[in-house]
Amino acid sequence: MKASKLLPACLMACVMGMSFGARAEAMDLPVEGEMPSFKGATGWLDAQPLTPAELRGKVVLVDFWTYSCINSIRQLPYLRAWARKYKDQGLVVIGVHSPEFAFEKNPDNVRQALKDLRVGAPIATAIDSDHGVWLDFNNEYWPAIYLVDARGRIRHHVFGEGEYEQTERVIQQLLTEAGARNVDQALVVGDGRGIEAAPDLANLKSPETYVGSERAENFVSKGGRLFSSRSVYAAPDSLSLNHWALVGDWTIGKHSAVLNTVGGRIVYRFHARDLHLVMGPRENGSAVRFRVLIDGKPPGAAHGIDVDAQGNGTLFAQRLYQLIRQAEPITDREFEIEFLDAGAEAFVFTFG
Known part of the structure; x- marks a missing residue:
């Protein structure tokens, strides 16, 4: 075992399961x-x-x-x-x-x-x-x-x-x-x-993506003071795969971003069956309504368990929300979430 350094990331093993037959031979299991x-x-x-x-x-x-x-x-x-x-x-x-x-x-x-x-x-x-x-x-x-x-x-x-x-x-x-x-x-x-449900590894081409300043990558918002307290951000004209942007008035902290005014958005171009976002009302805040679009339209049958076919959902607690689960064929798609109330706090995107 390695040194006791706390790494802020979940880990997915490359091997999701191995076949060992009906009855395996005894394994050599060293004392660790x-x-x-x-x-x-x-x-x-x-x-x-x-x-x-x-x-x-x-x-x-x-x-x-x-x-x-x-x-x-x-x-x-x-x-x-x-x-x-x-x-x-x-x-x-x-x-x-x-x-x-x-x-x-x-x-x-x-x-x-x-x-x-x-x-x-x-x-x-x-x-x-x-x-x-x-x-x-x-x-x-x-x-x-x-x-x-x-x-x-x-x-x-x-x-x-x-x-x-x-x-x-x-x-x-x-x-x-x-x-x-x-x-x-x-x-x-x-x-x-x-x-x-197990991830669809064959179609999983988007990585875990943090919204807070400590580990954020591929952040491409225009305007504002990038990752420096409160700023107003705008989306670029187009997004490349796995690039994302904040839109609206946000305060970005070490581990999350908090929306200060109504109507803020997050956009992300992804490639995966499932899209999740860890988020919720900021601590001690009221419920926050939101709406999800995929390629500019309501998700329909591609909606996750935390939204309806029109993309509507509500944040009641800070947790992981499944927003998209789509059927094949899986292609590059543009995800957008708009918050209809202030006070949403977003932490990390994950995919499956």
Whole structure:
């Protein structure tokens, strides 16, 4: 494991799944170190605080995630299925919720996100708002899985989504090593639907794109003082693929941009099946109405789950919103979101 540097980015593994046959041979799983404690957690949901001593004799899956990260969200169908399937044979699944953005540090927000995303017992959630557990594991990625054997030793890790078949084979092997009998060798089938559906990698040509000044790339707005406090921006005459622009009166901070007046827009030329935007009303703000267009028209059948066919939606909370899910053929498209109220705050675009 690398140094404990907090990287503000979700990670997608290049391998989304590998075939290992009906029954895999035993794998050589080296010891990667002892499992650290969870003493840095600021709270627990769906479980009492857990310690390495209490977990001895169990196989433990530790998953670092955060609720606005699309890569973490797409992993959830497998985590739920493994937690249910192997619970009685000695598997404990612990989700360590380590926030990327400030709004994800609020325990009430985390509690609501767990409800919305159907994450609950038998998955235990450690709230890691101060990144204490993250640092003790020397973790660097969202999502990241660590598999721990019954002796408390880390034996396998996966950085990013994917590699689900191999991960489950490791779970089965560690359970068998721990003395579990008749471990079912069948593999779960991910049933990701809606926002949890696996990405369309063949058509994914747009990268995660941050709106805040710290990590923004391909920002091409005209006018204003680019990335310097409050300014009025305009869109260029045309956009190249993966370039984007703010339009209107915005205040750009380190991690986000806040709209100051009604009618501001964001435009982005993208190439992907799905387009998501992490956004919401600014902290303690009122709901914000918005309208989405694709190539200048309402999205129709290409609308995401958070808008209707006319492109209408409302921001009630700071979270990830799915705005576009289109059918093939996938081509370069121009996305536009207009906010009908002031106070919208935008953080990052992600695609799938």
